[in-house]
Amino acid sequence: MRTIVVVNGRIRLSVALGFLEVLIWIIAISQVILGLRESPVLVVAYAGGFAAGNAVGILLERRLALGQCVIRVITSHGEDVAGALSQVGRVRGVFRSEVEGPSTCLVFATLARSDLPEAVRKAKAVDPDVFYVVDRFSETNGRTPLPGATGWRAILKMK
Numbered sequence: 001m002r003t004i005v006v007v008n009g010r011i012r013l014s015v016a017l018g019f020l021e022v023l024i025w026i027i028a029i030s031q032v033i034l035g036l037r038e039s040p041v042l043v044v045a046y047a048g049g050f051a052a053g054n055a056v057g058i059l060l061e062r063r064l065a066l067g068q069c070v071i072r073v074i075t076s077h078g079e080d081v082a083g084a085l086s087q088v089g090r091v092r093g094v095f096r097s098e099v100e101g102p103s104t105c106l107v108f109a110t111l112a113r114s115d116l117p118e119a120v121r122k123a124k125a126v127d128p129d130v131f132y133v134v135d136r137f138s139e140t141n142g143r144t145p146l147p148g149a150t151g152w153r154a155i156l157k158m159k
Helices: 002-007 011-034 041-064 078-086 113-126 152-157
Strands: 068-075 090-096 105-112 131-137
Touching (some): 002 041, 011 041, 078 090, 078 105, 105 113
Antiparallel strands (some): 068 105
8 A cells, every 4th residue: 555655646645654564564573573483373474464465455545546547438429428527537638530440539538546437437328338448647747737636746747
């Protein structure tokens, strides 16, 4: 979890989680070392706890859905999907395909990761055969920060 918030650039949360992580690690490893002679199974228990902590951290981060993302949608109903996505996030562009065959569009939108399930539901309501790809990001180089962008990076991005 701490690594994910570091990558997302959340300084305060990463400091707090780092402190807790090291505190727990020192307490746990000291108990393992002290009891190693009496119970060697403590090493296996510690390794299992570490592995389980990684899984729990990933599941927790998915639930919290921190940060921003870009959703790229390929659809034959470009304008309608763009309208649906604009209710949830910010549509950045609609590009029409120039490939022979059925007309398709590529729709780019930015939104909070916590809003992603709603955005996918709205896109699928317009076009059940929609194809989408999601990318996470922590910064942009645009003139104005995305809604919800905070901290020193948001100030530095203003021109």
